[in-house]
Amino acid sequence: MALPLLPGPDQTGAPHNAPRRPQGLRLALLGAVATVALTGALANSFISTQPAIAETSAQAAPAASPVSFADVVDHVRDAVVSVKVKITETADASDSESDDDSDAPSSPVPHLAPGDPLERFFKRFGEQGAPHQFGPARPHTAQAQGSGFIISSDGYVVTNNHVVEKATDVTLTTDEGKTLHAKVVGTDKKTDLALLKITEPGTYPHVNFAGATPRVGDWVIAVGNPFGLGGTVTAGIVSARGRDIGAGPYDDFLQIDAPVNRGNSGGPTFNTQGDVVGVNTAIFSPSGGSVGIGFAIPAETAQSIIATLKDKGSVARGWIGVQIQPVTDEIADSLGLKSSKGALVADAQDNSPAKEAGIKSGDVILGVNGERVDGPRDLAKKVAALGPGKKADLLYWHDGSEKTVAVKLGSLPDDSKAGSKPAALADNSALTGLGLKLAPASSIQGAGSDGVVIADINPDGVAAQKGLRVGDVILEAGGHAVSKPSDISSVIADAKKDGRKAVLLRVKSGEGTRFVAIATNPAS
Template identity: 55%
Template sequence: MTERPIDLSNYPSSQAAKRPVLSLRKFALMASVAAGLGAAVYGFGPSHGPIDVFTSTAHAQVHNEVRKVAQPVGFADIVERVKPSVISVKVAMGDKTAKDDSADKDDAPFQPGSPMERFFRRFGGPDGLPPGFRGGPRGGRGPATGQGSGFFISSDGYAVTNNHVVDGADKVEVTTDDGKTYSAKVIGTDPRTDLALIKVSGRTDFPFAKLSDGKPRIGDWVLAVGNPFGLGGTVTAGIVSASGRDIGNGPYDDFIQIDAPVNKGNSGGPAFDVSGEVMGVNTAIYSPSGGNVGIAFSIPASTVKSVVAQLKDKGTVSRGWIGVQIQPVTDDIADSLGMKKAEGALVAEPQANGPAAKAGIQSGDVITGVNGAPVKDAKELARTIGGMAPGNAVKLNVLHKGQEKVINLTLGQLPNTLEAKAAFDKDSGKSSRGADVPKLGMTVAPANSVAGAGKEGVVVTEVDPKSAAAERGFKEGDVILEVGGKSVASADDVREAISAARSDNKNSVLMRIKSGGSSRFVAVPLAKG
């Protein structure tokens, strides 16, 4: 379509020469934008001077309306409201002068072999330390310091941070958003959830944050505020990437995964929702390099509430306990037990004199429900029982040798110390090669013939790396206690149990093994023929 110039005959000729020529198309477009925004449109009429349409009243109104619509939503109002509640936490571990110069020691904040130590060795930086931790030189010489984040949960100075930030600290200091520094006291810690409660005294007007009552949805906005690399008061934004994450830290793993940039020093800081409430406490990052890669993990507010309430009340956390080692029910295990679905928690071993053992629960039983509510898997059972108070009476739905039954028991208190693990003398194990177990790819010997292996079961003395046993995780030193529900004490017992399973047309046989002081069931596929 040919564009026609606007008729300027009504304008004085001296002004017409100065006036820009607007096509009808451009003018119509401008008019339609103005009309669409509800703006008044003024006509062009005779004038004694040049009209600048870009500063006219009509265009100014249009410009203001467009600016309101086009401007992206920001978080400044939320940040202004919540940022004062966030604190930087600095700790001193005291004089860590080592008694010797052994090069294989360091100032890592976790006990060797502990769940948190294993997690950070796997997901932390090259030194395996958690975000925000800075240890002294190798060999332990000199003081060790750490830094992290936290936030007030009450006006009288109670604040939440991570256990690994303050664990073992001789001195804790917090710096508020206005730059003031205060001494803090550790009220209580909970290593199992990596939470700690600290207290700052001297004021009753601290700005504080509220823990959310709701559960975040995947895709919700999230704001992380904290002290990355010592740069206090840093705000980053992202979304909730996933929920219910299990990162291998322990049976109570139920992390929120977020993609808001979180780095070393953010540990213990809050993750806010768009209502300005704390949806979680940032505790760990997945980072091959030690820096942000967009995967961070937060402890849900619901967990924080429960733990903090107990820490404030008595300084420790008490959890319900039934006294069993449990594991997931895999498809192979479900097939071996004749279950239609792979669900519930398989009891690998009840602890002697524990509530479950006293109530009659046995190895091989599957716990499928608690107080009538179904149990999806072993993690859910651990969280459900752990969320109950010791002394509570519960009803467990149990599948025992194919029969469903209900067992009543009273919860004990989860012990705070781990049992010592028996060690296997590999040299002794290798001295007795054992007897072959056909088509499984391993050799076994009676446990009572191998030093350190105990008196029950048979010890795995050799595993073919290309065998079915190796694929299922068997290794030298494992002790096989049961095969197909029958106790075994020799290679012949193992062979007979496998033959019986084949005779029953089973695709796999369930074995109960002891490894590193704990028991578990393994479904091993049976070769045909």
């Protein structure tokens, strides 16, 4: 998953992956909970917590609420398994000196404060702080744990990609304690799903995906392997649908408040009929434990991806080759659109289907094959679902009118590469009212030959509030290429005369190319 990750080991030394969030909140992948170096010493620890006392409500439960989930749990629990994964990894000096931004299990060596008496001990034995002292680090084996569930009588198992993506050996433990071996059939990093197959022949208890999407407020039951404790059942409701948590281009998560924790990754969320409505994959938490905000991949997404993995072992998605962003009200006004729906093309990549079809930066894609597009995520899902080689009719907004073009979809590349960040800049040219100091890109080493560079910015100014930063390069203003600061001033002045409230800037940064709408009258 394309997430910025932070370390956050639990009491057994498991990694805790999370994008950075304000107020210390972290989005944590739930898998890889219990990691131990099988070739080293294992320090056993257990953190006791004060049991919480549940408050009973004086108000009677609604009539629709189930009296007990026991019958459902009895029906499904035999199909839920603990997933244990062996991973061979090589530690290096960077492991102890930088944040762990990977999904790999961490070393069992504790994180020690500088000056801790044990620091010298671990350095002496080539562990944290000095893994290079006795020559090159040697590969060692680690173990990670997550959850999964059996979806067919012949032993196909669903879990998360981040639980098994680096696995050299996979074993499953059933609710009855039986150990089974499994192989990885296929994985899909973009949706964080994986399909396993039990290697021992037999007929296995299994569960089915739900045929209907749950409503917000419906009861759900999460079953999994939190903190490596084994089969655990929790209950709650669907809190929201269609959540975008920044995990990838196809985010469409269910948000649930049934408590899920690290080790629940890949475990199922059931409805009260015992059908799978989601695959648990992440939590939003300040501490790594459940605070009632968990995220599950919807059953309809999982079912489609798993079927493809079973058939082909991988997932191929349609691709048109554009960088896209949402259409804000200001952007819509600057382009003459009546609605902020659609996906704004920030850049059409060279030799891409979109470029060959004549789609350019500044165009807004409004529909695919007769279906209107709500926003960038909706467009990405629609195009991806069609698959490579298929033809699609794209409805788009260009130069003040709607146009339609037929596009033959390509295959989505595995990875996208970000451009290099411009070097530090300095300049004395100011653009009045926006809090910007600009300079021609050609005058700044490393900034390229096109556009105007932001050399300085007022952090409280209009431009900074729109997300512009020092080093960004403004390529176009109002659809016109710019090469000096006065070009931008002229475009803004002309827009004011035409009664436009905003001007669209096309901006290149280290993260790619995007559009930013700047008010023509910053003081208003």
